[in-house]
Amino acid sequence: MEPLRAPFWGVEWAWLFYVLAALALAVLALGLWEKISLWAQGRRAVPTAHHKHPMGAVLVDVFLGRRIWRGGITAGAMHLMLLWGFLGLFLGTCLVAVDHYLVSFLHGRVYLWFSAGLEACGLMVVLGLVLALARRWLLPVPRLERRADDALLPLWLLAVACGGFMVEAARLAATRPPWEAWSFVGYALSGLFPGPEAARSAFPWLWWSHALISLGFIAWLPWSKLVHAIAAPASLYLQGQPLAVLAVAAEEEELAALGLRHLIHLDACTRCGRCVEVCPAAQAGEPFSPRELLRRARRQARLKYSPIYRLPWLRARRQALLERDRAADWEVAWYCTTCRACLEVCPVQAAPIEMIRKLRAGLVEQGSAVPPQLMEIMEKLYRYGNPWVAKKGAKAGWAQDRDIPDLSKSGPEVDWLYFVGCTTAIDTRAQGIARALSDVLARCGVSFGTLGKKEPCCGDIARRLGEQGLMEEQIEATQALLNKHELTNLVCTSPHCLDTIKKVHPLFTEEGLPLRVLHYSQLLHQLSKLGKLIFDRPLPVKVTYHDPCYLARHNRVVDEPRELLRAIPGLELVEMADHGYNSLCCGGGGGRMWHEIPGQANLAVHRLEQAAATGAELVVTACPLCLIMLEDARKTGGFEDKFAIIDLSELAAKALGLDAATDGEAEASA
Incomplete structure (x- = not known):
């Protein structure tokens, strides 16, 4: 007797199964049609860019769950068993259909072997x-929800x-075949x-129950x-698109500009x-959350x-739910620090950073639910x-005692434009960064200048607060100055300026000079590798480095600052519990620097608790916002006697024996 598959063995009314299967597939098709229709709305709202994520990386993430394994061995193992088990069962079902309706080969x-393979897949x-x-x-696992549908699905x-x-x-x-x-x-x-009779009697009931379920x-x-099984691969594939920065019209609602990728x-x-x-x-x-x-x-x-939801009898419920959700969004719209930590750990690269920006843009356009402090800013x-x-013109005060070319005038040609940034140029504590960096660059023989009091805001603050029109004006002003003076090499103090000029400005400048944009830690690292920056003053001190979110996660710069620190003789670098791409945010991003939120200092205090655990004498960072937030937390959180806060540029100047560093450190210890 040859082993083979007997379709519909022991089952009557096979036609009823086909009717029910047709109904199930119709409902499935309706659901997929709704999803595709929804995604198509996003494609019309925001055109999809041609740049996509490399297919090889997508396949690894989808079929091996590379990003899921980072969350734990059990999470990775669970996903892998479910994925490959279902893929095997789906393929087996397709082969059964081919065998039954087209070509008999089972x-x-x-x-x-087919039976054994399906057994293994089902067991997985x-x-x-x-x-x-x-x-x-x-x-x-604490981070997992325990809702009714979370139990129903598995x-x-x-x-x-x-x-x-x-x-x-x-x-x-019931049959006891030799190959069982x-x-x-x-x-x-x-x-x-x-016995066989009991099995034969139970079989139809079991078969129909299984079929209906x-x-x-x-x-x-x-x-x-579970629709994420379709959406997740598409989400990973589309993650490589450049950010779409489109204005939100006043008559549109908060999510009206969501594109295909977002949906x-x-x-x-x-x-x-x-x-x-x-x-x-x-x-x-x-x-x-x-x-x-x-x-x-x-x-x-x-x-x-x-x-x-366009059906007439659902319109009232639709409006009620929209109003409820809008009210909830308004309450939390200004809490996000846009630190990108969520995107760093998300297995499917879905994070609310862009949605937060669009939500804020809608609130600004409507003129509602915007805190008074942010309106003033x-x-x-x-x-x-x-x-x-x-x-106006307050951005040149930090350089009054230094002979730095003002490139907004008809000054000499230089190799680098030093884009100081609003906070670094104006805040009293952050001005030490500008002084220290300018001294270090001068010591290394770098030809550079600034835009003096004519330097505009790069547009980052307006963008993070959702003021789209103002952001575009500031980008245009910045690009006009750069084009006028044909400046192509730009070094930034702030990682926020770096991120905006490097990623957002090109979206608004179809014509213009190609820009090479670096954070100052990258430029100093290059100078060190070329032998132009040599630290000749030993600093026997234990330090820990705080990675700014916009430098580490947004722009993937984590090694250059650390290599600079290790190049200083006598310095010992120790790491905090969360560092590199997993660094903990100081709480100053996303416009929160200029917005008082109850308990806001808790974020920076938590970070300094990690710093204190390392036993470091200095906490080094490379962002003016981080410097200010951590300095405030040091004073209010009871860390004044434990360590000082200093910027990387100030520490570099100190290791070169320059006076600007001691000025900055003195202010940090005050």
Whole structure:
């Protein structure tokens, strides 16, 4: 007797199965149509760029779960078992259809190996689901939610998988074919039936139960969070697009400008909670959760764009839900520091940074729910070109005692434009960075100049606060000056200026000179490698380095500052618990530097607690915002006697024996 597959063995009314299958597929198609229609709205709102993420990296992330393994061995193992188990079962189902309707090939040894393969895939699914339930309910991982649908989905899938094994067990117990051991799971379970007759009687009930549960799951799939199986690969593929910076019209609502990539991100999110786990605002106990923001954004996008919610009898509920979600968004719109920590850990590259910016842009356009302090800051940016003082031309004060060429005038040609930045040029403490860096560059023989009091704001602050029109004006002003003086090499003090000029400015400058934009730590590192920057003054001190978010995560600069520190004789570098790409935010980004939030200092205090644990005598950073936030936390958090806060440029100047460094350090210790 040749091993083969007998379709619909022991089952009557096969036609009913086809009817139910057609209904399930129709509901599946309806759900997929809704998703595709929603994504198409995003494609029309924001055109998709041609640049995509490398396909090789996408395939590794999708099929091997590279980013998921970073969250823990159990998470990676669970995902891998579920993914490959379901892929195997899906492929097996397709092959069964081919065998039944097109070409019969599942017989003999092919059928035996096919049966064993499906057994292995089904077993992988069961083990993966058991592990998923254990991680969420029995030995709960703190970042995971425990909602009703979080239990329903794995239990439903477990019923599908176990039901399939029981159907197979009943068939084997009733027929006892010679090759039954190849279906090793079903063979092991067949002993649960007392005899062939009992198995034959139970088989139809088990088969129809399994069929109904399976078809119901197929119909439910696009409406559940398992739709991320489709959206996640697309989200990873589209992650390499350049940021779209489009104005939000006054008549549009907050999410109206979400593009294809953003809408796919929303469906790719599985609410795993990794973003909440690393969010500095959430860690500090503030009422902000990236996961909740994405959940609301997904619901709003569906309410606004889905063809289903355009039906007349759903309009009232649609409006009520939109108003409720908008009110919740307004309450948390200004908490996000835009530190990018959520994106660093997200397995599917879905994060709310751009959605926060679009939400803020909508609030600014409407003139509602904007804190008075931020309104004042935006007024200063508009009238005076800086967020600090109500005075134009205040950006040149730090350089009064230094002979630095002013490139806004018809000055000499130089190799580098030093873009000082608003905070570095005006804030009393941050001015030490500008003085120290200018002295170091002069010592190294670098030909550089500044734009003096004519230096505009780069546009970062307006962008982060959602003032789109003002941001565009500031970008145009900056680019006009650069083009006028044909400046192509630019070094920034602030990582925020670096990020904006390097990534956002090109989106608004179709014509213009090509810019080479570096953070000063990168330029000093290059000078050190060329032998032009040699630290000849030993500093026997233990230091720890705080990575600014916009330098490390936004621009992937983590090694250059550390190599500079290690080049200083006598200096010992120790790392904090969170460092590099996992650095903990100081709390000054995303416009929070200029907005008083209850408990805001908690973020920087938490960071300094990590610094204190290292036993370091100095905390070094490379961002004026970080310097100010950490300095304030040092004074208010009880760390004044433990260490000082100093910028990397000030420490470099000190290691060269320059006076500017001691001035900066004295202010830091004050």
